[in-house]
Amino acid sequence: MPPLPLCPCSSGQRYKQCCxxxxxxxxxxxxxxxxxxxxxxxxxxREAAYLWKTLHPDHPMRARPEADVVRELRAFAQAHQYPGLVVMGHQPPDTTGLARVLFFAKVFEKGKDQSFVERSDFRHDGTGWRYLDGVLKLPRELKVPPESLTLETFPVD
Incomplete structure (x- = not known):
């Protein structure tokens, strides 16, 4: 029996026990x-329904028909490869309930590097944590290696 795959989230755990x-x-x-x-x-x-489910109710995509968004997310996911993730920082919820995560997502499309760094905002919706929005930067826009950034040094402008 082949070994179970490692989780794409780069936790080091097997997918079955992780995500x-x-x-x-x-x-x-x-x-x-x-x-x-x-x-x-x-x-x-390619878990597009999960991506929809984990969008915060205030996320702009939630104003559109679910079937359309799920179809677009699935097509996007199928067109890309996801070789790894680096989490550089996270901030627990502040007094307003906003939590932040800074990460470097390695993403490729037809062999072309589409990787990015994002500072994402999350809120709990009463059921679970949900993706609210984020600020995305391409590595070429940065003055330092992506992995060296922190929440405090991430350029938001």
Whole structure:
């Protein structure tokens, strides 16, 4: 029997014990970082319905028909490869309930590097953590290696 695959979220754990329970609806991610990791993994596993489910109600995509968004997310996921993720920082919820995660997502499309760094914002919706929005930067826009950034040094302008 072949070994179980490692989780695409780069946790070092097997997928079955890491993000699969979230994708299957068996559990909710316990914090914003785990949600972010599970969303990266969902792109890799083409779990478009999970990506929809984990959008915060205030996310602009939620104003559109679910079927359209899920179809677009699935097509995007299928067109890309997801070789790894580096989490550089996370901030627990502040007094308004906003939590942040800074990460470097390695993403390729037809062999072309489409990787990016994002500072993502998350809020709990009463059921689980949800992706609210984010500020994305391409590595070429940065003055330092992406992995060297922190939440405090990430350029938001």
């Amino acid at each position: 699969a329970p979230f994708h299957k609806g068996e559990a909710e991610a316990p914090d914003a970082e785990r949600l972010m990791r599970s969303r990266y993994s969902a792109f890799a596993w």
